[in-house]
Amino acid sequence: MRTTTRTCLLLLAASAALAGCGDPYRDRLIENLPAEDPAFGPGELHRPGQPCVACHSSYGGAPEFAIGGTLFAATKVDEVPAMLSGYTIRVHDSEGSARDAVSNACGNFFIRSDDWNPAFPLLVEILAGDPAGPSALVPVSSMGSRIAREGSCGGCHVGRPSPISPGIVAIPGTSNASPNASVVGTCPTPWLGPDPHAPVQGAK
Amino acid sequence: MKRALSLFVIVVATASCLEVPSAGVGACPVDVTAEGALDVTPFMPVSSVLEQRCGSLDCHGSLGRPLRIYGYTGLRHAATYTVDESGQVRLSEEVKAYVDPVVAEANDLYPGGGSAATSPAEMALNVRSICGLQPEVMRQVVLDGVAPEKLLLLSKPLHLERHKGWKVFERGSLDHRCIASWLQSTQPSGEVDEDACKEALAVP
Secondary structure (H helix, E strand, C coil), X not given: CHHHHHHXXXXXXXXXXXXXXXXXXXXXXXXXXXXXXXXXXXXXXXXXXXXXXXXXXXXXXCCCEEEEEEXXXXXXXXXXXXXXXXXXXXXXXXXXXXXXXXXXXXXEEEEECCCCCCCCXXXXXXXXXXXXXXXXXXXXXXXXXXXXXXXXXXXXXXXXXXCCECCCCEECCCCCCCCCECCCCCCCCCXXXXXXXXXXXXXX | CHHHHHHHHXXXXXXXXXXXXXXXXXXXXXXCCCCCCCCCHHHHHHHHHHHHHHCCCCCCCCCCCCCCCECCCCECCHHHEEECCCCCEEECHHHHCCEXXXXXXXXXXXXXXXXXXXXXXXXXXXXXXXXXXXXXXXXXXHHHCCCXXXXXXHHCCCCCCCCCCCCXXXXXXXXXXXXXXXXXXXXXXXXXXXXXXXXXXXXX
């Protein structure tokens, strides 16, 4: 009896200690994301625009990504942007290694951690097929700053441009009518940030 | 008479030793909470290096960081924008002076990072953030010539102690020389190594 009580107490203490090992920042980040679209479910087309690595990490439990994000068409502020397929996202790490990912039908792209463990900081450029020679790629955009540690493009690229974000990753010169833009209904509704009309963090 | 003169000399010498430099002298203002404009001219090349190396949105370009770095490819200060009645984020009149005129004319909506140069007001905030981080140590470095590597500002990126962003630059590198020279610019014959700062920026 005495041994049983002691075992129970030890188990209780162990459970309490394990419960305290969570990351409240990540937990809140994940909880605040919109629910899975039941019409699509988990898969390579799901949750466009959301910060992929929040869940696709050792903490989140989904297959781990080194890098993940979504490409959008450049639209006016009052339009929901379409997602763009077929662009190559080239990521360079600080040891001279590079990997390509191609945006899928819902604009999503990712590189699995099993395939590449890049040394941060990273530089990113986006390329498109060259109309003159389809096997060649031409640069269409590049990031002006380094990625220091965040594997989710949607960790910084949130909503419309603001003082705390450069906005979603939108390809200059594109629109919802571009040939490789997603058609409404074929992809989940993209996540464009917590609330585009909420007061901007840090605003006076 | 001779004794009185000696005493007078000693008193004057002692008084000059105890003189406290006024706010705004040297690399850091002695009182970082002091009101008033700060001359950021000597800091400008150093700010560019800090913005590029430390100020990405996923690191110190964040409102949640004790060391907060504003910059044109990262976090922008509230003074750079206004939010209109419909919730649109627009550039403030003050900052339009720093924006590419073509961008400003085409669209006065907030254009995101990389479009408007870092303003002197943002650089002043960078100075206050840096100087307010470890005011006692900073005072020793700026006024007493203590090694600048004693500051977290350098010991962290040099990885002399734990840094989540790992090693950002090597000891003796252009970045190190640029920042250290600014910190030591109050010492006799000290001056900001602008060449090191410019050359450091050439490395992405």
